[in-house]
Amino acid sequence: MSLDADMLAMGAHARTAARDLREASAATRNHGLEAAAQALRAHCAAILQANARDLAQAHAAGLSAPVIDRLCLDAARIAAMASGVEAIARQADPVGRELAGWSRPNGLSIRRITTPIGVIGVIYESRPNVTADAAALCIKSSNAAILRCGSEAFESARAIHAAFTEGLCAGGLPPKSVQLVEVRSRQAVGLMLQGLGGSIDLIVPRGGKSLTARVMAEARVPVLAHLEGLVHVYLHEGADLEKARALVRNAKMRRTGICGAAETLLIDRTILTTVGRAVLKELVAAGCEIRGDEAICTLLSEAVPAGEEDWQSEYLDAIISVRCVDGLEDAISHIEHYGSQHTDCIVTEDAMIAEEFLRRVDSAIVMWNASTQFADGGEFGMGAEIGIATGRLHARGPVGAEQLVTFKYVVRGDGQCRD
Amino acid sequence: MSLDADMLAMGAHARTAARDLREASAATRNHGLEAAAQALRAHCAAILQANARDLAQAHAAGLSAPVIDRLCLDAARIAAMASGVEAIARQADPVGRELAGWSRPNGLSIRRITTPIGVIGVIYESRPNVTADAAALCIKSSNAAILRCGSEAFESARAIHAAFTEGLCAGGLPPKSVQLVEVRSRQAVGLMLQGLGGSIDLIVPRGGKSLTARVMAEARVPVLAHLEGLVHVYLHEGADLEKARALVRNAKMRRTGICGAAETLLIDRTILTTVGRAVLKELVAAGCEIRGDEAICTLLSEAVPAGEEDWQSEYLDAIISVRCVDGLEDAISHIEHYGSQHTDCIVTEDAMIAEEFLRRVDSAIVMWNASTQFADGGEFGMGAEIGIATGRLHARGPVGAEQLVTFKYVVRGDGQCRD
Numbered sequence: 083m084s085l086d087a088d089m090l091a092m093g094a095h096a097r098t099a100a101r102d103l104r105e106a107s108a109a110t111r112n113h114g115l116e117a118a119a120q121a122l123r124a125h126c127a128a129i130l131q132a133n134a135r136d137l138a139q140a141h142a143a144g145l146s147a148p149v150i151d152r153l154c155l156d157a158a159r160i161a162a163m164a165s166g167v168e169a170i171a172r173q174a175d176p177v178g179r180e181l182a183g184w185s186r187p188n189g190l191s192i193r194r195i196t197t198p199i200g201v202i203g204v205i206y207e208s209r210p211n212v213t214a215d216a217a218a219l220c221i222k223s224s225n226a227a228i229l230r231c232g233s234e235a236f237e238s239a240r241a242i243h244a245a246f247t248e249g250l251c252a253g254g255l256p257p258k259s260v261q262l263v264e265v266r267s268r269q270a271v272g273l274m275l276q277g278l279g280g281s282i283d284l285i286v287p288r289g290g291k292s293l294t295a296r297v298m299a300e301a302r303v304p305v306l307a308h309l310e311g312l313v314h315v316y317l318h319e320g321a322d323l324e325k326a327r328a329l330v331r332n333a334k335m336r337r338t339g340i341c342g343a344a345e346t347l348l349i350d351r352t353i354l355t356t357v358g359r360a361v362l363k364e365l366v367a368a369g370c371e372i373r374g375d376e377a378i379c380t381l382l383s384e385a386v387p388a389g390e391e392d393w394q395s396e397y398l399d400a401i402i403s404v405r406c407v408d409g410l411e412d413a414i415s416h417i418e419h420y421g422s423q424h425t426d427c428i429v430t431e432d433a434m435i436a437e438e439f440l441r442r443v444d445s446a447i448v449m450w451n452a453s454t455q456f457a458d459g460g461e462f463g464m465g466a467e468i469g470i471a472t473g474r475l476h477a478r479g480p481v482g483a484e485q486l487v488t489f490k491y492v493v494r495g496d497g498q499c500r501d
Numbered sequence: 502m503s504l505d506a507d508m509l510a511m512g513a514h515a516r517t518a519a520r521d522l523r524e525a526s527a528a529t530r531n532h533g534l535e536a537a538a539q540a541l542r543a544h545c546a547a548i549l550q551a552n553a554r555d556l557a558q559a560h561a562a563g564l565s566a567p568v569i570d571r572l573c574l575d576a577a578r579i580a581a582m583a584s585g586v587e588a589i590a591r592q593a594d595p596v597g598r599e600l601a602g603w604s605r606p607n608g609l610s611i612r613r614i615t616t617p618i619g620v621i622g623v624i625y626e627s628r629p630n631v632t633a634d635a636a637a638l639c640i641k642s643s644n645a646a647i648l649r650c651g652s653e654a655f656e657s658a659r660a661i662h663a664a665f666t667e668g669l670c671a672g673g674l675p676p677k678s679v680q681l682v683e684v685r686s687r688q689a690v691g692l693m694l695q696g697l698g699g700s701i702d703l704i705v706p707r708g709g710k711s712l713t714a715r716v717m718a719e720a721r722v723p724v725l726a727h728l729e730g731l732v733h734v735y736l737h738e739g740a741d742l743e744k745a746r747a748l749v750r751n752a753k754m755r756r757t758g759i760c761g762a763a764e765t766l767l768i769d770r771t772i773l774t775t776v777g778r779a780v781l782k783e784l785v786a787a788g789c790e791i792r793g794d795e796a797i798c799t800l801l802s803e804a805v806p807a808g809e810e811d812w813q814s815e816y817l818d819a820i821i822s823v824r825c826v827d828g829l830e831d832a833i834s835h836i837e838h839y840g841s842q843h844t845d846c847i848v849t850e851d852a853m854i855a856e857e858f859l860r861r862v863d864s865a866i867v868m869w870n871a872s873t874q875f876a877d878g879g880e881f882g883m884g885a886e887i888g889i890a891t892g893r894l895h896a897r898g899p900v901g902a903e904q905l906v907t908f909k910y911v912v913r914g915d916g917q918c919r920d
Contacts, residue, residue, distance in 0.1 A: 449912040449913075452917045497870050499751035
């Protein structure tokens with residue numbers, strides 16, 4: 083068969099599986115997920131062997147240390163993957179929930195009830211664990227999944243997928259509930275982005291900016307994603323020095339490569355030499371490069387001058403751009419102009435100012451006195467996330483099983499006709 | 502200025518207006534809507550004069566009677582338009598609502614709060630009243646609107662838009678809150694579908710199938726729409742004869758041109774000569790053409806044979822396709838295969854069977870013992886609708902002000918850092 087025919091067949095299988103999953107009870111789906119978690123543990127050795135093949139190839143190809151780190155599995159990571167699947171199984175059922183209900187004067191009863199989306203395509207790069215996380219979130223929400231993993235993690239993904247599917251089948255779910263694209267050409271991605279003949283309802287890309295940009299540019303089906311996390315922390319003049327020091331250090335330096343890491347720091351001019359200096363010294367001590375505007379470079383000898391491109395940069399590295407601002411209005415304007423509507427934070431003890439920031443800043447996640455690295459489905463208590471969305475439709479912020487549903491209206495009458 | 506520059510400027514104005522609308526209180530927005538309603542009444546004569554120009558051109562161009570009917574305004578229709586705007590003003594505020602809220606073990610408070618979508622583009626054809634309805638729903642939900650009306654209704658839309666904007670401004674809202682595209686080329690639609698340089702967040706098409714198909718095929722921004730309403734009514738063997746007769750007649754014949762009108766009737770074989778015959782006789786008496794399968798043609802001399810294309814046809818006319826089925830499973834299979842996931846209905850007194858139908862049929866609206874012509878935002882109690890959606894993301898069914906919002910997460914902490 084040609085690639086096109088193969089992929090279309092995969093779409094048709096997914097559509098059939100989605101129908102079966104729609105009819106599967108919560109108990110059946112949860113049982114399948116628990117069996118999948120057990121299978122992941124049982125096949126730990128096989129998964130590690132597959133991972134070793136990926137790693138050997140990655141070393142041979144000279145891939146970077148961060149990529150190899152993301153790729154690398156060990157027994158503890160596989161156990162964590164299995165526990166994650168079990169945690170998702172224990173969550174409340176997102177399907178069949180009544181979101182709203184009312185009655186009309188003519189006696190019609192109208193209920194808005196959550197239903198699965200259908201078939202979800204997940205396109206990801208070098209993290210093998212996305213295979214289990216994404217599959218589990220889709221099954222939890224009664225959706226069929228088509229997974230397309232980056233070729234550097236393909237062997238690992240295949241082993242995880244095989245174990246996961248063995249578990250799902252043992253739990254009584256359809257074998258095609260979660261399918262892994264075996265073709266390693268980029269063309270397969272293109273076909274998924276076209277929707278496989280109407281068989282894909284939603285695409286979720288998980289990976290770097292170039293993958294996400296391609297998906298957003300080419301997809302002919304809805305996409306939930308974020309292109310970048312240009313995260314701001316604003317130190318308002320009412321900021322507490324110790325909180326600010328710890329928060330900014332954590333927001334920037336805990337892990338610099340994640341989308342919730344802070345990239346730009348805005349500091350009120352009135353606290354530049356007090357809170358500002360202390361926070362910047364702390365960052366420098368932690369090994370962070372400071373790219374500042376004129377006021378910051380005057381304040382701190384370690385700072386280098388920031389250019390226009392710095393306000394537009396998601397470094398994903400131990401670098402931060404720092405700007406001196408004149409109060410809330412100025413900070414909000416900067417965020418509005420340069421932000422990516424992912425996560426933005428204010429640090430202050432002034433509750434009135436904080437509430438104004440939270441109300442006015444139009445990002446998926448707005449924070450007050452909390453590290454922006456909490457921008458994560460797990461930290462939000464969702465168990466896991468299939469991704470973080472910064473678009474404006476359907477869902478924003480971390481996307482968990484609860485967001486992988488749509489709804490329908492159920493109308494019950496007793497013979498009502500319309501006038 | 503070129504068309505492109507004009508349209509881009511319109512997008513930029515809309516983005517600025519959206520920011521102002523986001524900050525406008527519910528009281529201000531509602532006050533603006535009430536002033537707009539008053540202005541519509543005050544400018545009734547000017548609107549009717551503009552409408553007369555559209556009608557003269559429509560007659561000269563030989564447009565069809567249904568188009569001219571949709572186009573035609575009178576004082577009563579304008580008064581109804583104004584009352585509709587006031588009804589929307591009286592609805593609960595859809596913005597700033599807490600959809601969910603919880604606290605984390607580390608003390609973080611997380612709230613999911615509704616926020617406006619931003620800028621909504623509405624592309625419609627010959628119904629001048631969409632100008633006021635769509636504008637009111639967008640303002641109610643704090644969104645800026647860019648309206649593009651079909652050229653046959655342009656003069657009427659322009660007069661309605663002028664009055665509406667006069668009211669909004671009198672109420673203290675930005676003059677560019679609702680903009681009407683004055684360029685009458687199809688190219689303007691193409692530019693809107695590209696998003697006007699990132700200035701449009703959502704497109705809603707309102708009109709015939711060819712307009713909607715074009716929007717769906719070309720849009721590079723999210724779309725809420727339905728391509729067709731291939732609405733089914735299933736007469737289960739437990740159907741009550743009198744209810745069935747009245748419901749089917751109403752569902753098909755009350756107005757044949759609306760998307761909630763029934764297009765296919767499925768009748769259980771066991772009640773073909775009882776309920777089935779009575780219902781079909783009623784339809785024939787009401788002037789409906791019956792296109793039936795073999796069993797139906799045998800039953801009813803007035804029936805003509807249905808071909809495969811009949812099960813795929815949204816007639817929007819006094820024609821219905823009728824098929825004999827063997828119970829619930831058969832009916833659901835037919836709907837799954839041919840349906841458009843708009844609205845589907847079961848008529849039965851058997852509650853268990855009805856609940857199974859409501860649960861299993863995967864349409865935006867599923868009904869039990871109610872006319873499918875209730876598939877309408879007004880009839881649902883939403884005051885008005887900007888359209889009906891049959892996609893699977895964001896919203897399904899009638900889209901009112903409550904669906905024209907998105908949400909953000911508001912996270913309040915006390916200095917929490919992530920481990």
